[in-house]
Amino acid sequence: MLREPIVQKLISNNGEFHSCNENNIITDSQTGEVICSNCGHVLSERVEDSDPEWRSFSDDKTNRRRTGDGTSLAKHDQGLSTIINPINKDASGRPLSASMKKTLKQLRMLDMRSKSHASVDRNFIRAFGELHVLKDKLALSNTIMEKAAYIYRKAAEKKLTRGRTISGMITAALYAACRSTETPRTLNDVSQASNIKRKEISKSYRLIYRELDLKMPVVNSIQCIARISSRLEITEKIKRYAMEILKSSQEHQRSAGKDPTGLAAAALYLACAENGEARSQQELADVANVTTVTIRNRVKSLKLEQNIEL
Template sequence: MHDMGLATIINPTNKDASGKPLTTTMKSTIERLRTWDSRSQVHEPVDRNFRQAFSELNRLKDKLAISDAVIEKAAYIYRKALDKGLVRGRSISALMASALYAACRDTETPRNLKDVEHAANIKRKDIARCYRLLIKELDLKMPVTDSVQCVARIASKIGIQEKTKRHAIKVLKTAQENEISAGKDPMGLAAAALYLACVKNGEDKTQRDIAEAANVTEVTIRNRYKGLKDST
C-alpha cells in the first residue's frame, strides 16, 4: 500500500530515550517492529512510482483547486495506465497531469489544457500526447464540455455581475440552438459570450481581462465574438 509520503525511523541502537539499555523483552519487541517497519517501506518500483505520481497529484490539486472526487478519478485513471504498462518510458508527471485533465473532462470540471499546463509546468503538447494515449489505450469516453458551465468560472474570477452572466448564458444557448458552437473550444466561446454580454450591459471589462481569466487569447475572443453577435 502506498505510504502517502509518511516515513518512520526506528533507532538501530537498543537504548531508550534516556540512554539506558533496553530489557530483553523490550529488545525483542523492538526487533519485531524494525522488521515490520522495513517490510512496509517503499522498495518496489511500482510503489515508488505511485509515491511520486500521487505526490504530483496532491500538488496539482492545491494549484487547481480540484475536488476530491476529481482527484480520485485521476488516481483511478493513472492506476489503470500503470497496470497496462503505459507509464514505462514516459514522464510520470506528464502522465499524471494528463490523467487529471481526463478526470476533469470526465467529471465536466471546467479546467482546460492550459490550466493544467501552467499548474504542472509541463509543455501542453506533452500533456496532450499522453492524454491521447490514455483515451486510446484505456478506451475512455469523454463528454463534451459545455461552454455554459465555463461562464460561472470566468465570471467569478473577474467579478462580472449576475445580470451580465445570465445574458452570456442566453447568448450561448442561442448559439447552441443555431449550431454555431459545434466544434468550438468551450472556454473560448464562454469568454466571447461574456465579452458580448459586458458590451451589451455596459459593464467595463476588456477583452484582455476576460482572456486572462479564461486562459484564452484575445484573438480567440474576437474570432468567436463576431459569430455570437450575428446569432443574437
C-alpha cells in the same frame, strides 16, 4: 461518523457567504462538489474524511486511536500494508525458540524487501510522491488526488506508462481527474506546477482518455457563462441575454468545434455592450483565459449569425 450539516459546513468553508438561495444548492453526486444549481457557483468540495477516529474505545486514554491511517489509493499499497510482528513471542506470550527466531528474522527481511521492491510498487511510490506535491501546488482536494491515483493505476494496468515518464503520466492522470470533476485547472496550470511541457501532458492525457474510455463531462459554453461572469460581477439580466445568444447559436449548429470558453466570453461581451455595461475585451479575455483575438473572432461570427448591429 458524525458530520456537521452539510450546508453549514460549506458556507463557512472559505469564510464568505454566498448569496444564492439555499434551495438551489445541490450536491453533484459524481464530483462530490456542492454547487448552486442557479448560477453554477461552486461552493465547496466535499472532502472525504479518511483520518482515524478520535474517540477512545479502551481504558488506555493515552492511545485514542483504534485505527491506523486511512486507506488511500494514492499510497503505493493503498495504506493497507501489514508487517510481521517484531516481538519474538508466540501467541500465548512465551518466548520463541532460537531456531524459530532466526527463521522469523529472515521472513521479516524478505517481507520488507518484497514490499517496495516489486517494480510496480516502486513506480507507484515515485508517482504518488509527485502526485502529493502537485496536489499541494495546485491546491486540489483529496478527492481529486484519489481520482488521479485511480486513473494512474488503471493506466499502469494497461501498460500505458511504458516508454513514458512517470512524472508525465501522473501529471496527465491528475489533469484527467480535474477534467472529469470539472475542476478548472488548465493544461498550462498543471504544466507550470509540474515543470513538464504542455505538449507532453496533453499527449499523455489523450492517450489515457482514449485507452481508459474515460467519460469527460462535455464542457458546455452556457455553463462557462456562469463561471466567467461570477468573476466579473455581471448582472443576472445580462447573463440571461448572453445565454440566449448561445442557445440560438447552438441551434444553428454554428458553435461546433469552437472553444466553449471563448464562445461564452464573446457572448458576454456582446451582452454587456448591448446593455450599456460595456466590458473591454481584455477584461473578458483575462478571466476566461482566452486571447482578445479569439473573442473578436467569435464576436464577429456571432454578430453575423444573430444580425446584431452595434
